[in-house]
Amino acid sequence: DAKTTQPPSMDCAEGRAANLPCNHSTISGNEYVYWYRQIHSQGPQYIIHGLKNNETNEMASLIITEDRKSSTLILPHATLRDTAVYYCIVRPRNNNDMRFGAGTRLTVKP
């Protein structure tokens, strides 16, 4: 019952920017957009989250469209270690429930 749609897989060249899209056309006004990633056989790792403004941290940038129906996670300089499954999740900030969709399998190639 994930509320997001992501491409199943993407490739990116090492050193280039990786742009991962996510559609969340039914997002509600109180729902945030969260991004996690999961490297093989590890637990998910938090990347970034936002409500409506663009956000940036040491890992990535999050661009949310003005109508909030889609967003893009940007890894500015992808490395081989960024190869993982990336999950886009929407949920209210005061709701603990985190439900995962299928995610995007990003493969960074040399």
Place this chain on the structure above:
Amino acid sequence: GAVVSQHPSRVICKSGTSVKIECRSLDFQATTMFWYRQFPKKSLMLMATSNEGSKATYEQGVEKDKFLINHASLTLSTLTVTSAHPEDSSFYICSASTSSKYDNEQFFGPGTRLTVL
């Protein structure tokens, strides 16, 4: 940042035995803990949500008598897979959240790989 640990990281057991998996929040008090299951090449599936000192809330289709969850303290939750069978072989992941410092963010453990022979 907040750290969540799981023990054991890997366990192999015989069919019919019970297995206990521990989830600990190491540097914060977790008001809520979650248990997920992940089959190969699939996404994480929420199994249950537990609040300290109260009974866990199970997702539809998850047998509460088979997957026993105990959240006895603000830093420890356990998942016991009772009478395990080969189809219970999976990657079990816990997460913890707190409403205080981290404002309901969820922090995930490294996972436990269960193999039932």
